[in-house]
Amino acid sequence: MNLFNLSLKFNGFPIEKAKKLLDSIQKNDENELLNYIETRKQDIVAFHLEHNPFYKSFAKNAKPQHWESIPIMTKRQLQQPLYERLSEGFTTKNVYINKTSGSSGDPFIFAKDKFCHALTWAGFIDRYNWFDLDFNTSKQARFYGIPLNKLGYYKEHFKDFLSKRYRFSVFDLSDSQLEKNLYTFKNTKFDYINGYTSSIVQLAKFLQRKNKILKTICPTLKACIVTSEILFKEDKILLETYLGIPIINEYGAAELGLIAFQNTKNEWIVNTQDLYVEILDDNNRVLPYGEEGRVIITSLYNKAHPFIRYDLGDIGKLSKESTPNKPILETLVGRTNDIVILPSGKKAAGLTFYYITKTVIEDDGNVKEFIIEQLKLDTFKISYTSAYELSEEKLITIKNAITKYLEPNLTVLFERKTSLDRSNRGKLKQFKSYL
Missing domain, CATH: 3.40.50.12780 (ANL, N-terminal domain)
Incomplete structure (x- = not known):
């Protein structure tokens, strides 16, 4: 029928x-x-x-x-x-x-x-x-x-x-x-x-x-x-x-x-x-x-x-x-509202930042999901869920990639979580700016 x-x-x-x-x-x-x-x-x-x-x-x-x-x-x-x-x-x-x-x-x-x-x-x-x-x-x-x-x-x-x-x-x-x-x-x-x-x-x-x-x-x-x-x-x-x-x-x-x-x-x-x-x-x-x-x-x-x-x-x-x-x-x-604004005045799509990080931290299958938030002009927070904590070596690699593709002297914070916040419809917003 x-x-x-x-x-x-x-x-x-x-x-x-x-x-x-x-x-x-x-x-x-x-x-x-x-x-x-x-x-x-x-x-x-x-x-x-x-x-x-x-x-x-x-x-x-x-x-x-x-x-x-x-x-x-x-x-x-x-x-x-x-x-x-x-x-x-x-x-x-x-x-x-x-x-x-x-x-x-x-x-x-x-x-x-x-x-x-x-x-x-x-x-x-x-x-x-x-x-x-x-x-x-x-x-x-x-x-x-x-x-x-x-x-x-x-x-x-x-x-x-x-x-x-x-x-x-x-x-x-x-x-x-x-x-x-x-x-x-x-x-x-x-x-x-x-x-x-x-x-x-x-x-x-x-x-x-x-x-x-x-x-x-x-x-x-x-x-x-x-x-x-x-x-x-x-x-x-x-x-x-x-x-x-x-x-x-x-x-x-x-x-x-x-x-x-x-x-x-x-x-x-x-x-x-x-x-x-x-x-x-x-x-x-x-x-x-x-x-x-x-x-x-x-x-x-x-x-x-x-x-x-x-x-x-x-x-x-x-x-x-x-x-x-x-x-x-x-x-x-x-x-258009997912734009990264950097201290130098440079702008980039939020998903560019996400993509840079993604290529680095997901290669070993440890990290399940992550989101990025811009807290201040020079400060970003990466929240992630994983089987185990990211190593110091991995954190340095991520920061170096961000410096290479965006610009130097950015502060990047990391927080491991048991789960990530989704919208009330279940979507995962990968980048959010608080500027």
Whole structure:
């Protein structure tokens, strides 16, 4: 039974109509696709200028035919009551409502009209089909957080039932719990794994210590989809080795849906069907392929609420192999608020600091996880969980690497912990600055 599709229809999301539109978009040739994107960009701006008082006030000088005239929208500007941001004809009773994760530090409630939300799901369904995965029939091993209040908890478990998902805890990643997880994998015919990168990496490290391959324990597994957190190259190799299945990188946002999805050729394909993605510099100029900048996204179909030239808060880069109708995401560096500011005035992405440290302290398998916090301009704290304390020699090696790649005379503190703090959704924030 197609419970997932039926649940979408029951809640008023026209999934069949959305699938038909998606199919028609995908049949466009190169020129038709470019014309389609340009038309949709202008149409969505014109719609909100006419029907959305909030956007009309926000984008006073916007001209749909002149894209550079469209102002950049930030999360801070959307932190006002939702009813003030809805378009005419839309109320809180006839839209899909959710809230952002707050990982950028600027959480807010947003809305999508029901057709737009159905189109988002059509996109996910289409991409999963690339790997012979079906939302209605494929059994998912899910490594996500879950609300701890009763209503949210049971609501998520009901959604899990409709979507053929079994949810593993991401709040308990102890060896004893991971051993129980393996028992569940052994006795359940899972088709794929989906969840937070850091949690699934911990499962792979446990398998590494046990010298086991998950595919041999659960032969029905076809793929693993990681999302919500950065996937490092070394971690991808670790996952491929000890899960024994293809690792698929997914990039999305609650308010926008699917942004990019890795295909069977290991290309991270940007969604051009219902989104328009730009990479801009600090002066809001479009960067050429191969250059790193801010990820700016326009939702081409959301009539209930404007997300037009919306600064998601991420830093990324499109591959030089990209074309206008086939953008390929090469890297996703991190969030714009995860910036290291050094005494010399130099700036670096927080995950750069994390990556430097990661390559040094994880090579022997002792350290399970770690996070980095910038306490002062010249002071950083590295908290880690491990089987045993890091040696003085290892600490010196880490400090030398930080000096080499960042700058000298930085103070680095270390603290070994039994567990690391995760968000209330179970995500592990790898870098945090208190400046």
